[in-house]
Amino acid sequence: MSETSPQTWQKLGKSDLRLSSVGLGLWPIAGISSLGVNDKDSLATIHAALDAGINHIDTAFSYGYDGEADRVLAQVLKQRRDEVVLASKVGQYFDSTRQRVIDGRPETLIQHAQQALERLATDHVDIMYLHLPDPQVPLQESAAAIVEIIRRGWARYAGVSNVDAQQLQDFHAVCPVAIVQPPFNMLQQDAVKVLRDYCLQNNIAMACYWVLMKGLLAGKMNRDHQFDPQDKRLTYPIYQEPQWSRTQDFLDLLRTLANQLDCTVAQLVIAWTLQQPGINVALCGAKRPEQILETAAAMRLQLDRETCVQIDHWIAKLADD
Ligand SMILES: NC(=O)c1ccc[n+]([C@@H]2O[C@H](COP(=O)([O-])OP(=O)(O)OC[C@H]3O[C@@H](n4cnc5c(N)ncnc54)[C@H](OP(=O)(O)O)[C@@H]3O)[C@@H](O)[C@H]2O)c1
Known part of the structure; x- marks a missing residue:
């Protein structure tokens, strides 16, 4: 592997x-699932990301019980909005009793998009995602609301997250999608596998x-890592036996x-x-x-084919075991 030229920012589909x-x-x-969060470190983290060549920041209404992540980000955007390709999401939030609510009704999505701009102290986001389909609302109706958010100039492009292939097609038929946001890591590839062909064919x-995987694949938690009992990562199967030892x-x-x-x-892992x-x-x-400085540096790493084949072999072996 060699360190290559500085990272180039990629053009996003047809945008x-x-x-x-x-x-x-x-x-x-x-600060909902992460421990030890404070505004000083959070602000320093966002500035460090931008200083390190990251220009894309991903937030959502539900990143905080009351938009806390947006409010911290707004302090940076006041000075550096033009350096950020800003993505936000509507369709999920926490209510006053801190219960997670999925609400894909058009009126809610439009209202929450407007409130997001107020929290973020900006007049538009670059990408507005539907955070996830609401099973109570036809997906086409939620998609039409994202079209309306773009028509009003509150977002430049549409995204959709946590969809399967059929849902992506249904959404895209109403609201042209620039970007999708599925989960993916070396050990959890299914969500991307089902979307890949359609995305490649449609320039999404x-x-x-x-x-x-919430820090596990950063490789710093060793086998006998002592988790704080409040650490919500313990609820994920991959943080529990037998997956924990196999992943180690x-x-x-x-x-x-x-x-x-x-x-x-x-x-x-990122490269x-x-x-x-x-x-x-x-x-x-x-x-x-x-x-974020460590992860940002991965943008300059290019793995050779042999290395990727070796890693693929280990992943396949782990899946077979
Ligand atoms: N669309 C959706 O439904 C959806 C769902 C989930 C996430 N997302 C988006 O994707 C982003 C990534 O997911 P995520 O933040 O949940 O998880 P992640 O990126 O897999 O893991 C983040 C955690 O990993 C640890 N970490 C990060 N860099 C590290 C490093 N260099 N060395 C060691 N540990 C490191 C930190 O945890 P500790 O410091 O606590 O150990 C950090 O909080 C989210 O922030 C969000 O923007 C979207």
Whole structure:
């Protein structure tokens, strides 16, 4: 593997947006599932991301019980709005009792888009996603609301997240989609597999979340890592046995390889992700500057074919075990 030329921001499908291949995701700074979050570190993290060449920031109404991530981001946008390709999402929020609500009704989506702009102290976002389909609302109706949000000038392009292939097609028929946002990482590839062909055929970009699987694939939590009992990651099966030990075996292979390649495991994982067909952006959460600086550096790493084949072989073996 070699360090290549500085990262180039990629053109997003048919749009005029150019996105860095690593995007900063603001879920951790919402402080809902991440421990030890504070505004000072969160602001420093966002500034560090921009300083490191990341230009894409991903937020949502539900990144906070009351838009907390947006309010922190607004402090940066006041100074650096023109440096950011800003994505937000509507369709999910927390109510006053802190219960998660999925609401894809057009009137709610439009109202929440307007409120997002107020929180973010900007007159538009670059991408507005439907966060997820609302099973109580026909998807076409939610899609039409995103069209209306764009018509009003509150967003430049549409995205949709957490859809399967049929839902993407239904949405795209009403509201042309510039970008989709599925989960994806080395060990969880299904959501991307079902969307890939349609996205490639229709020039729809993919920004993937959970590339680091909430930090596990950064490789720094060792086998006997002591989790804070409040740490919500413990609820994910991959953080529980038997998956935990199997993933640690896999991570040992990546740790050795990363060492040979003189990069970190997180950088290896992100670089591999960005070399998968159809994937344009790896969304990475962070709550401290050093985390996003490490992940941002992955934009300059190019893995050779042999390395990717080796990693693919380990992934396939893990899936077969
Ligand atoms: N569309 C959707 O439904 C959806 C769903 C989920 C996420 N997303 C988006 O995707 C983004 C990414 O997902 P995510 O933030 O949940 O998870 P993630 O990127 O997989 O993991 C983020 C966590 O990994 C750890 N981490 C990050 N960089 C690290 C580093 N260099 N070294 C060690 N640990 C590191 C940090 O956790 P600790 O410091 O706590 O260990 C951080 O909070 C979100 O922020 C959000 O923008 C979208």
